[in-house]
Amino acid sequence: MKSENSMSPLKKRKVTKSFGFENILKYLMYAMLAWFIVSFLVIPNINTLYTTFFIDGSFSLEAVQKLLSSERAMSSLKNSFILAVSLSVTVNIIGISLVLLTDYFDIKGSKILRLGYMTTLIYGGLILVSGYKFIYGGNGFITNFLVDIFPNMNQDWFVGYWAVLFVMTFACTSNHLIFLSNAIKKLDFQTIEAAKNMGASTFLILRRVVLPTLLPSIFAVTILIFITGLGATSAPLIVGGESFQTITPMILTFSKSIGSRDLAAMLSIFLGMATVILLVCMNHFEKKGNYMSVSKVKTTIVKQKINNKFVNVLAHIYAYALFLIYVVPVVLIILFSFTDAKSIATGTLSFSSFTLNNYISLITNESAYKPFIVSILYSLLASIGVIIITVSACRIIHKVKNKWSDILEYSLLLPWLLPSTLIAIGLITTFDKPQWFIGGNILVGTLVVLLLAYIIVKIPYTLRMIKAAFFSIDDTLEDASKNLGASSLYTFFRILLPIILPSVLSVFALNFNSLLTDYDLSVFLYHPLYQPLGVFIKNLTDANTVADNTTMTFVYAVIVMIISSITLYLVYGRDVKKTKKG
Amino acid sequence: SSNKADSSSKKLVIYSNSTADGRGDWLKEKAAEAGFKIEIVEGGGGDIENRLVSEKNNPIADVVFGPNTMQFEKFKENDLLEPFVPSWASEVSEGLNDVDGYYHSIVKQAILLIYNSDLYNEETAPKDWTDLWTNKEFKNKYQVEASLNGGTTRVVLAGILSRYKDANGELGISKEGWKAVEEFYKNGVVRIDGEDFYANLVSGKTPMGQMWSSGIASREEQHSVKAGLVNPEVGVPYVVEQIGIIKGSKNVETAKEFVEWFGTSEIQGEWAKEFDSMPANEKAMEKASEQSKYINENYKAQDIDWTFVAENMDAWAQKIELEYIK
Amino acid sequence: MIKLDNIEVKFGDFLALSDINLEIKEGEFFTFLGPSGCGKTTTLRTIVGFIQPTDGKVYANEVDITNTPVEKRNIGLVFQSYALFPTLNVYENIAFGLKVNKMPKNEIDEKVRAIAQKVDLSEEQLMKKVSELSGGQQQRIAIARALVMQPEILCLDEPLSNLDAKLRVQLRNELKELQQKFGITTIYVTHDQEEALTLSDRIAVFNKGVIEQIGTPREIYNESKTEFVCNFIGDINKIDEESIKKINAQTDYNLDENKQSYIRLERIGINEQLPGIKYAKLKAEVVSFEYYGLYIKYYLKVGNIILKSIEKEFGQTTYQVGEIVEICLNPMDIMQY
Amino acid sequence: MIKLDNIEVKFGDFLALSDINLEIKEGEFFTFLGPSGCGKTTTLRTIVGFIQPTDGKVYANEVDITNTPVEKRNIGLVFQSYALFPTLNVYENIAFGLKVNKMPKNEIDEKVRAIAQKVDLSEEQLMKKVSELSGGQQQRIAIARALVMQPEILCLDEPLSNLDAKLRVQLRNELKELQQKFGITTIYVTHDQEEALTLSDRIAVFNKGVIEQIGTPREIYNESKTEFVCNFIGDINKIDEESIKKINAQTDYNLDENKQSYIRLERIGINEQLPGIKYAKLKAEVVSFEYYGLYIKYYLKVGNIILKSIEKEFGQTTYQVGEIVEICLNPMDIMQY
Ligand SMILES: Nc1ncnc2c1ncn2[C@@H]1O[C@H](COP(=O)(O)OP(=O)(O)OP(=O)(O)O)[C@@H](O)[C@H]1O
Ligand SMILES: Nc1ncnc2c1ncn2[C@@H]1O[C@H](COP(=O)(O)OP(=O)(O)OP(=O)(O)O)[C@@H](O)[C@H]1O
Ligand SMILES: [Mg+2]
Numbered sequence A: 001m002k003s004e005n006s007m008s009p010l011k012k013r014k015v016t017k018s019f020g021f022e023n024i025l026k027y028l029m030y031a032m033l034a035w036f037i038v039s040f041l042v043i044p045n046i047n048t049l050y051t052t053f054f055i056d057g058s059f060s061l062e063a064v065q066k067l068l069s070s071e072r073a074m075s076s077l078k079n080s081f082i083l084a085v086s087l088s089v090t091v092n093i094i095g096i097s098l099v100l101l102t103d104y105f106d107i108k109g110s111k112i113l114r115l116g117y118m119t120t121l122i123y124g125g126l127i128l129v130s131g132y133k134f135i136y137g138g139n140g141f142i143t144n145f146l147v148d149i150f151p152n153m154n155q156d157w158f159v160g161y162w163a164v165l166f167v168m169t170f171a172c173t174s175n176h177l178i179f180l181s182n183a184i185k186k187l188d189f190q191t192i193e194a195a196k197n198m199g200a201s202t203f204l205i206l207r208r209v210v211l212p213t214l215l216p217s218i219f220a221v222t223i224l225i226f227i228t229g230l231g232a233t234s235a236p237l238i239v240g241g242e243s244f245q246t247i248t249p250m251i252l253t254f255s256k257s258i259g260s261r262d263l264a265a266m267l268s269i270f271l272g273m274a275t276v277i278l279l280v281c282m283n284h285f286e287k288k289g290n291y292m293s294v295s296k297v298k299t300t301i302v303k304q305k306i307n308n309k310f311v312n313v314l315a316h317i318y319a320y321a322l323f324l325i326y327v328v329p330v331v332l333i334i335l336f337s338f339t340d341a342k343s344i345a346t347g348t349l350s351f352s353s354f355t356l357n358n359y360i361s362l363i364t365n366e367s368a369y370k371p372f373i374v375s376i377l378y379s380l381l382a383s384i385g386v387i388i389i390t391v392s393a394c395r396i397i398h399k400v401k402n403k404w405s406d407i408l409e410y411s412l413l414l415p416w417l418l419p420s421t422l423i424a425i426g427l428i429t430t431f432d433k434p435q436w437f438i439g440g441n442i443l444v445g446t447l448v449v450l451l452l453a454y455i456i457v458k459i460p461y462t463l464r465m466i467k468a469a470f471f472s473i474d475d476t477l478e479d480a481s482k483n484l485g486a487s488s489l490y491t492f493f494r495i496l497l498p499i500i501l502p503s504v505l506s507v508f509a510l511n512f513n514s515l516l517t518d519y520d521l522s523v524f525l526y527h528p529l530y531q532p533l534g535v536f537i538k539n540l541t542d543a544n545t546v547a548d549n550t551t552m553t554f555v556y557a558v559i560v561m562i563i564s565s566i567t568l569y570l571v572y573g574r575d576v577k578k579t580k581k582g
Numbered sequence B: 001s002s003n004k005a006d007s008s009s010k011k012l013v014i015y016s017n018s019t020a021d022g023r024g025d026w027l028k029e030k031a032a033e034a035g036f037k038i039e040i041v042e043g044g045g046g047d048i049e050n051r052l053v054s055e056k057n058n059p060i061a062d063v064v065f066g067p068n069t070m071q072f073e074k075f076k077e078n079d080l081l082e083p084f085v086p087s088w089a090s091e092v093s094e095g096l097n098d099v100d101g102y103y104h105s106i107v108k109q110a111i112l113l114i115y116n117s118d119l120y121n122e123e124t125a126p127k128d129w130t131d132l133w134t135n136k137e138f139k140n141k142y143q144v145e146a147s148l149n150g151g152t153t154r155v156v157l158a159g160i161l162s163r164y165k166d167a168n169g170e171l172g173i174s175k176e177g178w179k180a181v182e183e184f185y186k187n188g189v190v191r192i193d194g195e196d197f198y199a200n201l202v203s204g205k206t207p208m209g210q211m212w213s214s215g216i217a218s219r220e221e222q223h224s225v226k227a228g229l230v231n232p233e234v235g236v237p238y239v240v241e242q243i244g245i246i247k248g249s250k251n252v253e254t255a256k257e258f259v260e261w262f263g264t265s266e267i268q269g270e271w272a273k274e275f276d277s278m279p280a281n282e283k284a285m286e287k288a289s290e291q292s293k294y295i296n297e298n299y300k301a302q303d304i305d306w307t308f309v310a311e312n313m314d315a316w317a318q319k320i321e322l323e324y325i326k
Numbered sequence C, D: 001m002i003k004l005d006n007i008e009v010k011f012g013d014f015l016a017l018s019d020i021n022l023e024i025k026e027g028e029f030f031t032f033l034g035p036s037g038c039g040k041t042t043t044l045r046t047i048v049g050f051i052q053p054t055d056g057k058v059y060a061n062e063v064d065i066t067n068t069p070v071e072k073r074n075i076g077l078v079f080q081s082y083a084l085f086p087t088l089n090v091y092e093n094i095a096f097g098l099k100v101n102k103m104p105k106n107e108i109d110e111k112v113r114a115i116a117q118k119v120d121l122s123e124e125q126l127m128k129k130v131s132e133l134s135g136g137q138q139q140r141i142a143i144a145r146a147l148v149m150q151p152e153i154l155c156l157d158e159p160l161s162n163l164d165a166k167l168r169v170q171l172r173n174e175l176k177e178l179q180q181k182f183g184i185t186t187i188y189v190t191h192d193q194e195e196a197l198t199l200s201d202r203i204a205v206f207n208k209g210v211i212e213q214i215g216t217p218r219e220i221y222n223e224s225k226t227e228f229v230c231n232f233i234g235d236i237n238k239i240d241e242e243s244i245k246k247i248n249a250q251t252d253y254n255l256d257e258n259k260q261s262y263i264r265l266e267r268i269g270i271n272e273q274l275p276g277i278k279y280a281k282l283k284a285e286v287v288s289f290e291y292y293g294l295y296i297k298y299y300l301k302v303g304n305i306i307l308k309s310i311e312k313e314f315g316q317t318t319y320q321v322g323e324i325v326e327i328c329l330n331p332m333d334i335m336q337y
């Protein structure tokens, strides 16, 4: 250009942050992550394992022996595996059919159906199982109804393996509904038309074209189901009966008794190894198959009509039957929260027993709010914390593809290998004394330790979900931003984060909702003066209380559902509106 | 509520497994009148134990009351307690307080086998725990607990197992003893999480089971049922609920004042009257209910070597969990 | 072979197609040409059976197939993006339709291998994942998948539009060869004029849901029936009134001065003496040119308008910018609307 | 302006670029042309700064910028896929770089609106999401986003390759106009020969990581230095030994009979009398032709080979299939390797 320029390099740009500062930040982030992982993921868990196998400093396999010779332990362990495997099948069957009914087939009223199927997102664990028991159990609604028809039937029919399987099958479809639906929406619709053009029937298309493309998503949710199945607690405890107890309640019991913690750890290791094997297998299958669509232009899916009239009617019946299974417990919990203990015990509804007293006593009892506030704050902070940690980790895993990023990824998956009670114990035994790596502080007995625990247990799930979002970002965006002079940090916050935000928010909501009523972890770690909701509700139903608090548990359940629904609405509802407007 | 407590009132955190059925609220109110602003942390005996142990280096609690002698022995062993001898220590029945002054007794509790008296009478009801499994009529008629972390459950086991003490047996118990426990669990019905024993007792699903004596009256009222109490020849296990001060508490002085106040015959008497308990303080016993007095007088204490039990209980519990519970 | 009789298609209130009448003969290579959104795909999908026309009838071999479901019409379809099944390998993709029809395994195998050979897919490639093959090979799989069903008609919806220039030309030729080899009636959808001109036996030009003209490439190009077709089918010059007057003055041809007048680039000669017919000659100034290798495109100022003309390139720019030249044109080549 | 000095780039063991030397002058429209995978993008990314060459230096205005980070080089880049930020609207996309530079709000606003006007984006469109705009509009956003930074150099990596033919030609013209309007030095990457020929001041032809030839479009097309360039830059005829012998016999030009010989399509005349130079004349039979509208491509059998030639189309096929014609060619137009 002009002569004065010809001897100078290209005009230097102002750059947002000085290069040095960026680098310092980057290394600071690396250091923080490394510190967090080592301090809270590695050391406590290693500590647990060490104390398990090195009694008084020498290696011992006594725990293994004890367990191997215990019929109960072995059968519980076996049951856990049976449950995990059978759930992997049944949840997939139900979950996939749910998604097909709401997103693939043309079913009347699919929007309402979807809402019904989504009820599992707003309540879970103890509350959900109690809800089911309330319907199918001894004095349950359905049972009473059936007994009227078949007076000879066994009132306690709803126990054991089938009951557990039934409850958990319907309880665990949330991930299908969220992640598989997304996958279906990304399907290349032209492949379906192509198959049709070649004469394939609706179900052949489903089997040969649609489902194979969904396999990666199905694999991913199957891992989650399997892990859930292995760790099942509430359902076997409540409806498993004597014939079908699983291992996690036993781990819970053992870990509560200091002298038996080695057994708890040992049992957890069995489960952990199974999880590892599963993860490895799934990764292998995922790599082997090819599921990337080759189309450059995708057309969005058009809902498929079921042409066969008979099948169509069947599908509608099936859809609405499922809808009832999902919705009835929720409706009844809500209805019965307005009644008295007697109505609940006998499972009868009448106008005369309708009362607002439960809610009034909740509102007027100031100590009743506190657990809500405590749990909401904890869940909020933990969900934010876990997002910050996993997003920064994913950023590194995505950008730096080497041995270290692999180590980072796998160490963040560690909490999947141990049940939450063991993680809690690891934290207790590590942080009940001053530790130099956390500045000589004691964490047990502080408010921090439960927050840490919440964050830790949610990391693996969050990582898996957010990593997927990261890897779907177009690499050139980052280049483009850099080329326009933006620093890495600026690029991250201004460009990348907004793109993954929808995924981040949905994981955030799911984490928040599930932490809200957590019991297993909380019971070990909560600060006695700040009792979280899960512990509070559990204490309400405790056998040692004389007062009948069942009505109050219903009330709490309803309020938890309301909070969860609000969270979901904030994340999804608003999203839907926005896209509609746009 | 604690409105009466003025701002100068002294704050305390109290751990207890004995605050159910309105005891906690009552205590809060009374304490407030006496100038203490107390926070009560409830939990099962096992939970309290775990908490105290894990918080050893950073204690939150100032006072603990409710756990039994066995558990307090463990606290003492773990160096969790601050020794303090209140003035009312001498009013407590002989042999219940800790000789070293680390903890002192407040309430005695008989652990009983009870039954629904609408369904059984003294004739048809079991005469002792052992009848439960030796008499086929009681098969699946009594309730057992699957989790052995609870204090009451452990005492019941202690009552059964100490009858079979055998220095050469496994964990100090003879073969016969283990067989008895096995039968005990085999013939019983495990309580399902979330179910209420009394509700099952009333409905007849499991009309028998273990109960702590001071809980009976309030439940009889609630469920309008009269419970029959089994009175075995060997006697019934009595557990003693103790009180102690946590070592490292930031409010040791207040804690001492509280213990001093709580154990007096006046408060214990009121407590006994209100909640049908059997006070360890002999002076307070006068105020106890008729039934408590009746039990106190007619149900003799089973002879149990508590030291032996305390030493072995964890191992027993583990063995039972692994081998006998279905 | 295929006859569309007064087809009308509505999407809700939107009239996507109206008054579509056409007949495609056996063995013909028939092209639907038109700008984006004009209804080409909709017409094709009506023939294939994905769309039920709101009015009118579809005939195949004089049989009314308007209500026959997709699966029962024997019409092959190759999608714009090929729509290959990503989870099946090449062989399975091609065999898919035969398997659906429950053909015996060995027969399927025979047919698949035969067709694969014809479209030049090697044994080795048959066992590969579709994503491992190049765009051109993918196209051949898509065509093989349609052809193996031995359809009476093969429909292709812009099969080349995703490819880059070089590959597009290459595949276009392959496609033509395949069509000739199999002698199959082909309906081809495109918005690429060059493609339509070089490939087709006949072309239907679509615009806003109606057919503007049906004819051979030459008819469409040289005797465009409407202004739209004239503009759409290729580069063109618009001639103003003033020039028309001059042309009318020089020849005994009587062009209407009030109509829109167009002439194709190649019909304008520069400094040329063409034998026979009477030409109009106009003075022009070369204002710029574009180099295309094969030819040069000159921009020529005539009065107030710029006319474009092409000249075969012989290694040197024949005319310089600023040079005054004489252009000649045959008034018969002028299209008026 | 930009100088690459002996650039070498390795990815692991793979030598992606070697021996790259070139100089781009101020205001020039410089094109990298080459087949897929030849290293065009790699070269561009080396200039922009995303890739550090393993050897060699990059100079800008004679200053070594080899180690200057991307953010600090003032080189605009338009990506093949545009890489528009999907979560920002059009305005925010364009303003992005200015905001990064902490320019005052009102100044940003002024600049964004000015550039938007120049690239023909309306006020209304500025507030839209990028996904709501068409491919062509998206390209203009991408260009505006780069231009608003007032880069000294604008790099474009196959910006048109995702578009369909019609739009590609239209945008190609827009692009050229913009470049001339801003007078900005432009580096353009493409594998489309026509694009390279019509747009560029100079072209560098890449092949397998090396530059085969640098020159003006005419030089590249008519004086291809290597067989690869000759083949790659456009359609071409290969002439066999026998014909070369005939040509040598007819003219006093002495072509090497043992070399590979090529001649471009437009350099072959049919039944033509060209003035001046001495031509070789060969008998040929018309075997087929293709209709392109603008011209007709004839396939002519000469001895054992088929030669292609184009003729401007005047409304009637000048030569019929089977007709025997005489083709003439200038031996000087034959390229030998
Ligand atoms: N399912 C539908 N619902 C509503 N409108 C539709 C639908 N399908 C197509 N259209 C509309 O019908 C018109 C014709 O669409 P069609 O797909 O046939 O165009 P086309 O000629 O194939 O265009 P292109 O070259 O872009 O593929 C368009 O305006 C389109 O928006
Ligand atoms: N990051 C990388 N790691 C390894 N190899 C690479 C990398 N980037 C490019 N290559 C290889 O370097 C060669 C040149 O790639 P480049 O992207 O420059 O090609 P190109 O000329 O732009 O091709 P296209 O027209 O397909 O974009 C290719 O063989 C490519 O596979
Ligand atoms: Mg179309």
Ligand SMILES: [Mg+2]
Pocket (backbone or CB within 6 Å): D040, D041, D042, D157
């Ligand atoms: Mg490239």
